[in-house]
Amino acid sequence: MSENVLAIEHLEVHYGHHHALRGVSLDVAPGEAVGLIGETGSGKSTLARSVLGLVRPTAGQIRIVGEDVAGHSQRQWRAFRRRGLVQYVFQDPLRSLDPDLTIEQSLIEPLLLRGDSRASALETGRGQLERVNLEPDLLTRVPGELSGGQRQRVAVARALVVQPTLIILDEPVSALDAANRVQILQIIKDLRDGGTALVFISHDLGSVAGVADRVAVLYQGELVETGPTANVLRSPQHPYTRLLLGSVPTLHAPPASRAERQALRAQLVS
Ligand SMILES: Nc1ncnc2c1ncn2[C@@H]1O[C@H](COP(=O)(O)OP(=O)(O)O)[C@@H](O)[C@H]1O
Ligand SMILES: [Mg+2]
Structure with missing residues (x-):
């Protein structure tokens, strides 16, 4: 059995009184492409930032290639980052690149x-x-x-x-026009086919579907569903996932009507 590249257990992140992540557990196997989806504010970037050492978890474990990083000091994070095992791409390239x-x-x-x-x-x-x-x-x-x-x-x-072991892509195509989006998605697919483990974060299930082996659905800081991409697309278990699917026109399931989506929302927030 080979060790997971990323193992997140019961991760909690609080920003003051706001609980951005509530007991999230997620594993990424070597070479696996995991799609993390959820609407704006669901906690996706908080998860990404925790794995990159940019946010300090309130509780829980994060192991990257066997190293326990959740309690790392700034200095330990710097040493860890220098090894280059984990790399990242953010939605805004000016956050990944130094403008000077x-x-x-x-x-x-x-x-x-x-x-x-x-x-x-x-x-x-x-x-x-x-x-x-x-x-x-x-x-x-x-x-x-x-x-x-x-x-x-x-x-x-x-x-x-x-040649990192794990790449975190946080909404890498969300700010791009269609042509650039296709190019970047192709590069990410090649990466996956080359065996690099990745977490592809998006609010848009459509862009993740063609890349991810497995998807995890985040809703208000909680992982509500995880499964092989095909299964989740074919038979979503959680109402929130069905809601997300309803907004994707290219899937097999007929899109949910406006009334249906409102009913689901009512069910979720009750
Ligand atoms: N630095 C911060 N301070 C306080 N609240 C934050 C901070 N960053 C994010 N949040 C809040 O935490 C929640 C999750 O944010 P985020 O992880 O950015 O979600 P997503 O990437 O899914 O849009 C949101 O309600 C957001 O307003
Ligand atoms: Mg985000």
């Missing part, structure tokens, strides 16, 4: 942090651009001189450059 660094500097940064020599980092970094369909003449530019789609592709290339 050239594309080349951004691409080699994770490699230098890991301890690669400058020469080898430059070679590896430049090689990544091709993988995300970008021209080498972008290397000397800064993020502000790129289009949103180009920036997101750089953010993805930067995440891949260290």
